[in-house]
Amino acid sequence: MYSLKRVSGESLSLTEEHEAIARPRKGEIHWGAFDASAYSPAELDDAAALWATRxxxxxxxxxxxxxxxxxLHLLGAPLDWSGAFARMIADEVRHTDLCIRMCDALGRPTEPSIDPARLHLLEERSPRLHVRHVVLSAFCIGETISGRMFKRALKAANVPLAREVVSAIVIDETFHGELGWELGALLMRGEGDERAALAGDLPKLFGHYARLCCAKRGPSWARGEAEVRDGANFGTMTDAGYARAFFDGMEDDVVPGLVAIGLPEAEPAYSKLVAELNARC
Ligand SMILES: [Fe+2]
Ligand SMILES: [Fe+2]
Structure with missing residues (x-):
């Protein structure tokens, strides 16, 4: 779908609307100023692999x-929830577009496709419980850690184009994390039976995000290694750098946040994860 508009080169209304959404909320990205020939093929390959994964x-x-x-609409959520989600959906359109454009700029085009199985959209749970689970997982944990990771990636990036692209994403992801905690707190209010089910999900969720963030060993390993490699940086970090964003995010924001919204099980679940990861050293 993404490649179609570029291959055809036609000017379509849908493309114009898309371009309007895909523009950064603040600032500008100077795609034309990037000169790929200033970098080695290996640097461009590494950077493109990362941006294709993103x-x-x-x-x-x-x-x-x-x-x-x-x-949420079907469950009767208030209209302001719809507005907030419309913004977030637009933001994710922008992020996907920016990542694809980065790969184009690097001379290594990509066509991302999604794996429906990974999204667990068809889980056999009630829609209410599914919504609560996803807000907890994708927002309170996922977006919070993603915001931290992109802030660190911005610090690491020394290629001007990558700095501009990562800046555009950081602005949005920070908002997504904040909104996630608002939604999480609202959804947990007066929660009865489903609270236990959500608490029971935490160990699996923590393990999932640890794997996603390359946290294959414990926090002391992540904090003792270099976060970035020397040389041209396109917003990438070492595995230890991603893992450190995970551990710092979990300890400073996610675990205390989950406890605050009524899930004290987050503390023992995180301690267990850390003990398991430390045992791998
Ligand atoms: Fe995003
Ligand atoms: Fe996001």
Whole structure:
């Protein structure tokens, strides 16, 4: 779908609307100023592999939030929730587009496709419980850690184009994390039976995000290694750098946040995860 508009080169109304959404909320990205020939093929390959992976992750967010928005409407959520979700969906369109454009600029085009099985959209749970689970997982945990990761990636990026692209994403992801905690707190109010089910999901969710963030060993490993490699940086970090964003995010924001919204089980679940990861050292 994404490649179609570029291959055809036609000017379509849908493309114009898309371009309007895909523009950064603040600032400008100077795609034309980037000179790929200033970098080695290996540097461009590494950077493109990272941005192609990010394109898939952003497209997953897009599919997940679109699905969630539809469920919220059916469950009778207030209209301001719809407005907030419309913004988030637009943001994920922008992020996916930016990642694809980065790969184009690097001379290594990509066409992300999503894996419906990874999204767990068809889980056999009630729609209410599914919505609560996704807000907890994708927003309170996923977006919070993603915001942290992109802030660190911005610090690491020394290629001007990558700095501009990461800046555009950071602005949105920070908002998504904040909104996630508002939604999480609202959804947990007066929660009865479903609270236990959500608490029971935490160990699996923590393990999932640890794997996604390359946290294959414990926090002391992540904090003792270099976060970035020397040389041209396109917004990438080492595995230890991603893992550190995970551990810092979990300890500073996610675990205390979950406890505050009524899930004290987050503390023992995180301690267990850390003990398991430390045992791998
Ligand atoms: Fe995103
Ligand atoms: Fe996001």
């Amino acid at each position: 394109a898939i992750q952003e497209m997953h967010s897009l599919a997940l939030f679109t699905h969630l928005a539809s469920q």
